[in-house]
Amino acid sequence: GESVGLHLPTLSVQEGDNSIINCAYSNSASDYFIWYKQESGKGPQFIIDIRSNMDKRQGQRVTVLLNKTVKHLSLQIAATQPGDSAVYFCAENNPGDSSYKLIFGSGTRLLVRP
Amino acid sequence: DADVTQTPRNRITKTGKRIMLECSQTKGHDRMYWYRQDPGLGLRLIYYSFDVKDINKGEISDGYSVSRQAQAKFSLSLESAIPNQTALYFCATSVRDTYNEQFFGPGTRLTVL
Numbered sequence: 001g002e003s004v005g006l007h008l009p010t011l012s013v014q015e016g017d018n019s020i021i022n023c024a025y026s027n028s029a030s031d032y033f034i035w036y037k038q039e040s041g042k043g044p045q046f047i048i049d050i051r052s053n054m055d056k057r058q059g060q061r062v063t064v065l066l067n068k069t070v071k072h073l074s075l076q077i078a079a080t081q082p083g084d085s086a087v088y089f090c091a092e093n094n095p096g097d098s099s100y101k102l103i104f105g106s107g108t109r110l111l112v113r114p
Numbered sequence: 115d116a117d118v119t120q121t122p123r124n125r126i127t128k129t130g131k132r133i134m135l136e137c138s139q140t141k142g143h144d145r146m147y148w149y150r151q152d153p154g155l156g157l158r159l160i161y162y163s164f165d166v167k168d169i170n171k172g173e174i175s176d177g178y179s180v181s182r183q184a185q186a187k188f189s190l191s192l193e194s195a196i197p198n199q200t201a202l203y204f205c206a207t208s209v210r211d212t213y214n215e216q217f218f219g220p221g222t223r224l225t226v227l
Contacts, residue, residue, distance in 0.1 A: 008154065034214050043118075043204050043218025044157065089156055093214070101172065102216070104156030 008087060010109040019077040021108050023090035026071065030092035033066060034102065035075045039086045047075070047088075077110075085112045117141045118219040120205050126225045133192045135222050137205030143217070144210045146188040148172075148180060151202040151221075160203075163188055164210075195226045 013019045025033065031052050036044040050057040050064045050073075057064050063076040073090050087107045094101040118139045127133050137146065144165050149157040159172030161180040169182055177199060179191045192199055202223055206216040 032214050041220070043206070043221055044216075045218070046215040049214045091156075101159055101162065102213070104158070106154060106156045 008107050008109045010111060012111045012113060013080050014113050015080060015082060017080055019075075019080045019084065019110055021075045021077075021088050021110065023073040023075075023105050023108075024071055025073060025090070025092050025105075027092060027103075028068070028071060030094075032093045033064070033073050034091045034093075035062075035064060035073075036089045036091060036104075037084075037086045038089065038107070044089060080110075080112050082112050082114065085110055118205060118207055118217050120203075120219040120222050122222060123220065124223045126227065127195050128227050129196055131195050131226075133195050133224065135190045135203055135205075135224070137188045137190070137219055139186050139205075139207045139217075139219075141207055141217060142185075143207035144185065145208045145213065146182065147206040147208075147216065148178075148188065148190045149204045149206065150174060151204060157204065160190065192224075192226075195224075197226045200224060200226045 032049055034049040035047040037047050038044040048059045048062055048064050050066050055066055061078045065074045077084055087109050089107045090105045091102045094103055121136045147162045148160040150160055151157050158174050160174055160178050161172050163169045163182045166182050181189050202221050204221050205219040208216045
């Protein structure tokens with residue numbers, strides 16, 4: 001598949017363990033924060049989003065935590081599976097601008113060891 | 115996602131050539147986007163379109179142009195390709211009021227020699 005990042009931060013976890021992927025954002029006025037997953041050779045795929053007035057949101061096997069005090073976002077994956085191996089991007093919306101554009105971070109590679 | 119298709123999937127061209135990348139979607143979404151992805155960087159927005167008559171520049175529109183031929187089709191052109199436009203290009207769509215969730219095509223790998 002295509003290489004989406006030769007020097008990305010990498011998180012290596014054992015299959016079955018929990019994974020925590022972190023993201024720092026810069027704009028305290030952002031209204032939404034979003035996580036995308038990109039598997040090798042594919043386009044990014046939406047996982048979950050959270051609004052700025054929330055601290056936590058849960059999905060299927062995933063939890064997103066938002067700490068506005070330190071401008072930190074995390075994605076927790078429970079019972080990590082081989083199919084979770086991918087590059088994960090956080091994104092935020094562009095506030096004060098009615099265009100509704102997303103600003104993406106540079107990504108973290110998750111490797112799941114069998 | 116087979117609902118968003120991009121052609122070609124791979125293209126090698128020479129400096130100065132005009133290149134068009136095409137995107138089609140069967141999702142019925144109003145909004146379409148073109149992004150560029152470089153190694154070690156996230157996706158950067160080139161152009162976006164909220165409907166056929168509404169086209170807007172993104173972060174890095176210089177050297178690119180777009181055409182929204184129909185609701186389902188959004189093409190990206192490089193009028194005179196240069197080597198630093200070598201990248202992965204993604205098209206995406208979203209529904210009118212839910213831009214957080216964008217549906218991406220499989221990407222086009224463009225190499226400019």
